Amino acid sequence: NAGVTQTPKFQVLKTGQSMTLQCAQDMNHEYMSWYRQDPGMGLRLIHYSVGAGITDQGEVPNGYNVSRSTTEDFPLRLLSAAPSQTSVYFCASSYSWRGGNEQYFGPGTRLTVT
Amino acid sequence: SQQGEEDPQALSIQEGENATMNCSYKTSINNLQWYRQNSGRGLVHLILIRSNEREKHSGRLRVTLDTSKKSSSLLITASRAADTASYFCATEKEGAQKLVFGQGTRLTINP
Numbered sequence: 001n002a003g004v005t006q007t008p009k010f011q012v013l014k015t016g017q018s019m020t021l022q023c024a025q026d027m028n029h030e031y032m033s034w035y036r037q038d039p040g041m042g043l044r045l046i047h048y049s050v051g052a053g054i055t056d057q058g059e060v061p062n063g064y065n066v067s068r069s070t071t072e073d074f075p076l077r078l079l080s081a082a083p084s085q086t087s088v089y090f091c092a093s094s095y096s097w098r099g100g101n102e103q104y105f106g107p108g109t110r111l112t113v114t
Numbered sequence: 115s116q117q118g119e120e121d122p123q124a125l126s127i128q129e130g131e132n133a134t135m136n137c138s139y140k141t142s143i144n145n146l147q148w149y150r151q152n153s154g155r156g157l158v159h160l161i162l163i164r165s166n167e168r169e170k171h172s173g174r175l176r177v178t179l180d181t182s183k184k185s186s187s188l189l190i191t192a193s194r195a196a197d198t199a200s201y202f203c204a205t206e207k208e209g210a211q212k213l214v215f216g217q218g219t220r221l222t223i224n225p
Contacts, residue, residue, distance in 0.1 A: 004156075031211075033212070033213075035215075040217065041217065042202060042215045042216055042217040042218055043157070043202070043204075043215040044215075045212055045213070045214070048211065048212055050211055056211070058212060059214075090156055090157070092156075092157075097211045100144060100145040100162060100164060100206060102147065102159035102162060103147075103149075103157075103159065103213065104159070105149075105156030105157045105158070106156055107155065107156050108154075108155070108156055
């Protein structure tokens, strides 16, 4: 199994541009989530999904959209990039939300917005 | 807002010593998890402790949970250079379908 994969690894955007960060998992996990990690801030939840067709907002959803049309994929869209969105983005998945399960993390996407 | 607060923010010890990190949180939880992050990498799950458990062990790791004090500790015994990493606690609040992470403890093991 490849686990959780993310593309691209690095990206530089200009302010106002849009882009999609890709996330895929091959473990048939129900639950998927997106976090951003800023220096000294730990991880903050952007959006999450408890199954295909179901998404919800986390702590910091503004400026980001998600959709979950399949179990495997959970793309994160930046609508109009801003310098404040410069961060490292992590996608994670877990077997199910019910009963407490460990999350598996992807390697991250380092995004710089100039 | 961050649910978990970790202490200390940074810890530097000699190889072979024990390392203890603490996590405090604010609301009732279903479970608390600890993760490790090596520099530039994604997080890796270490251990999960449920709200009705007080202590769990996994290899050189020992986690305790005190729900009355809303705190947890992670003990790494006989530390090794490979344990150098950042360690995060994450809490699943009651009724919530998400984990909330602390800011992490940066652990450095000196040879």
